[in-house]
Amino acid sequence: MKRKSGVALWRQIADQIRQAISAGTLGADGKLPPEMVLSERFGVNRHTLRSAIAALVQEGVLRAEQGRGTFVESRQKLSYPISARTRFSTGLRSQTRDRRSNLLAHAVEPAGKRVAEGLGLPEDAPVVRLETLSEADDRPVSRATSWFDAERFPGYAEAYAETGSITLAFQRYGIEDYFRKSTLVSARHADAADLADLKLSAGAIVLVAVAVNVDAEGVPIQYAETRFVADRVELSVSTEA
Amino acid sequence: MKRKSGVALWRQIADQIRQAISAGTLGADGKLPPEMVLSERFGVNRHTLRSAIAALVQEGVLRAEQGRGTFVESRQKLSYPISARTRFSTGLRSQTRDRRSNLLAHAVEPAGKRVAEGLGLPEDAPVVRLETLSEADDRPVSRATSWFDAERFPGYAEAYAETGSITLAFQRYGIEDYFRKSTLVSARHADAADLADLKLSAGAIVLVAVAVNVDAEGVPIQYAETRFVADRVELSVSTEA
């Protein structure tokens, strides 16, 4: 717990409590120890600890009831599978009641260097860009930017808007099956745009997955960068033969 | 860029600059714009921006020279492959000159719930715990905690200390080959212990990989939690058939 580090004590404590809850070392019985106990354990004033709790209440992690105590609201992370057959919807369907994908924006534009490389197209070739937001149980879970070859998939954005699914939209172009070729996983602080879309507060972490999907012949058909809310998602990589 | 969010402005800006550098949108030519330009772009006072730069200089990301400008010191991330044949050493060997693994501590102890499940042992069965730190080019890269069945691998810690390698230590017990069965990837703020071991400052992010390795028969032989410095590492998942 460090002073003058650029991160307020209450936020450092909030991060620790959130993590301890998901690790099961705190609030395993559904209830947090009293504020006095916690503030002594962390070596800070009760008010500082209360700021941390207030932030977690705001996030929906905790619920405080006057006279009774502070309770854990939600514990389990969504586990998002990554394999050759990775599909967003199928992976999460079993873990959550209500899942939605919203199309925020779309455009046709020249491919940048990274996108062109990922899709195996010449630089500046026209590509369709999709900006999507996924929610589970009325909370934002991920924010993705996808690119598709505009010549092979004209009007892809409309197909996606109508079907609400990457898989179904591909079927309109005769692609019955596709595979995840590679995924690069990194993590960083959410930028201003993601902070707003994913309804996060400053300092929040996103897991970034940069993926290339290919058709049955191995030709790249989708290049995507997905930012997952790190507090609510983990990626599950199964590498069984 | 949000005020009273619990994260100091200079740290938010430092995070953004670091990210922009690794994305190539800033300092692509090796040099940063002048402080006045950047402070206006971020909408803050020049001093606030200077604090951000000072932090990045401390981290080794930037180098400031009076009268000349501020320069980018290092850009590329290490890419750590995750596949059925994942080996720590082989994956990174080609990307860095100097790689080392240090054994920080070891102990024999009863398996906790998670460890017992991962290794397929009864709860409280004796296990060997290894605490290791990996460095590349004299900078900490990852911090791992590994568990092994103490009955099947008695004295594993010593075997590891002598060989300096998980793979070589396994060979002493007749295991010529092993496979990565599953990997759970998540991200969180580094806790106090990792902050110290990995020489990070408050608010830093670690990529957490929880992995199970199995022998040729599919029996779990290692359960490990590795914390990677998110600023210096990305995980590369290849899921080709």
Next chain:
DNA sequence: CGTATTTGTCTATTGTTCTATACAAACGAA
């Protein structure tokens, strides 16, 4: 009911962060 426990609110004080302004020091180029 009365008491202990627990969260919620208020005020005051101190230290850290951010802003504003000014000037010094090093460098590059005319």
Next chain:
DNA sequence: TTCGTTTGTATAGAACAATAGACAAATACG
């Protein structure tokens, strides 16, 4: 050298974070 550009240092005031102490309000339990 001289000038413009850029990083480094200093000082003072405003906004925010953390500590301290006291008390109110709701709940649980004998």
